[in-house]
Amino acid sequence: MSLSPARITIKCANIGLRRLQIATCLQTGARALNHIHFGNRRSLHVTSNCRFSDDSGNVSTLFVPVPVKLTTNPDDIDIGAELTSVDLKEKKDDVLQILNKFYTKREMRMLGVEQGLDAHLFHQAFISFRRYVIESEHLPADLHIILSDILSDSGHIDDIFPYYMRHAKQVFPMLDCMDDLKKISDLTTPANLYQEARAMKRKIIFHAGPTNSGKTYQALERFYTAKSGVYCGPLKLLANEVHQKSNARGTKNDILYL
Numbered sequence: 001m002s003l004s005p006a007r008i009t010i011k012c013a014n015i016g017l018r019r020l021q022i023a024t025c026l027q028t029g030a031r032a033l034n035h036i037h038f039g040n041r042r043s044l045h046v047t048s049n050c051r052f053s054d055d056s057g058n059v060s061t062l063f064v065p066v067p068v069k070l071t072t073n074p075d076d077i078d079i080g081a082e083l084t085s086v087d088l089k090e091k092k093d094d095v096l097q098i099l100n101k102f103y104t105k106r107e108m109r110m111l112g113v114e115q116g117l118d119a120h121l122f123h124q125a126f127i128s129f130r131r132y133v134i135e136s137e138h139l140p141a142d143l144h145i146i147l148s149d150i151l152s153d154s155g156h157i158d159d160i161f162p163y164y165m166r167h168a169k170q171v172f173p174m175l176d177c178m179d180d181l182k183k184i185s186d187l188t189t190p191a192n193l194y195q196e197a198r199a200m201k202r203k204i205i206f207h208a209g210p211t212n213s214g215k216t217y218q219a220l221e222r223f224y225t226a227k228s229g230v231y232c233g234p235l236k237l238l239a240n241e242v243h244q245k246s247n248a249r250g251t252k253n254d255i256l257y258l
């Protein structure tokens with residue numbers, strides 16, 4: 001994106017709050033930060049004495065399962081059924097039994113944990129997987145064959161795991177990038193963030209003072225007269241106000257809502 005005027009007014013919306021919530025939980029394993037608000041124009045207040053509504057205090061409850069599309073076109077060729085001559089829909093109850101056995105196996109849970117699925121995620125992914133298997137018009141051939149083999153006692157229930165996991169990663173795509181997610185959400189050592197920017201020689205003027213003492217006023221006066229600058233504000237209204245005032249004073253700037 002190219003922004004021609006030298007000034008940009010940014011309104012920081014809620015986009016960061018969920019990240020902060022996840023970050024805090026990932027780092028501390030603590031309860032969610034349910035109240036985050038900007039009390040005045042310069043300070044971010046965080047209240048951390050609230051619990052998750054389910055009271056589990058578990059970061060995985062923050063991840064919302066992605067619905068997986070069922071295969072619903074009955075005209076598509078069911079390769080699995082053609083190869084195995086087994087119609088899984090006719091054996092729905094048996095398939096359900098197999099899936100439920102799979103779900104209750106401790107070894108499967110432990111394998112799940114190794115892949116980043118705690119009890120909550122394992123359960124959520126299983127509900128989606130079971131629905132996918134039972135309600136799809138037909139299944140991918142490999143999964144169909146595995147289930148047919150298990151039904152005929154020539155396969156083992158544990159063989160389901162890779163297919164369950166493949167599904168789980170569709171339901172929870174973050175499973176493939178949990179390490180990266182933890183890294184970018186790491187707010188525990190702010191001094192190590194933005195190393196390139198910190199390496200630059202910069203002059204930082206910190207305005208401290210009581211409410212209504214003119215901190216924003218002084219900073220904005222400097223903003224209006226500087227060669228370039230960015231104003232970041234917590235409210236759309238504030239960003240609009242600064243944007244309009246700045247333009248009215250002949251200091252052209254763009255506004256960007258995040």
Ligand SMILES: Nc1ncnc2c1ncn2[C@@H]1O[C@H](COP(=O)(O)OP(=O)(O)OP(=O)(O)O)[C@@H](O)[C@H]1O
Pocket residue numbers: 040041042209210211212213214215216217218
């Ligand atoms: N030197 C000044 N000349 C004219 N008006 C001023 C001056 N300093 C402050 N004001 C006005 O006083 C009001 C409060 O100032 P400002 O918003 O800058 O205070 P603040 O310290 O940033 O407050 P807060 O802590 O609530 O954010 C504003 O309406 C501002 O325009």
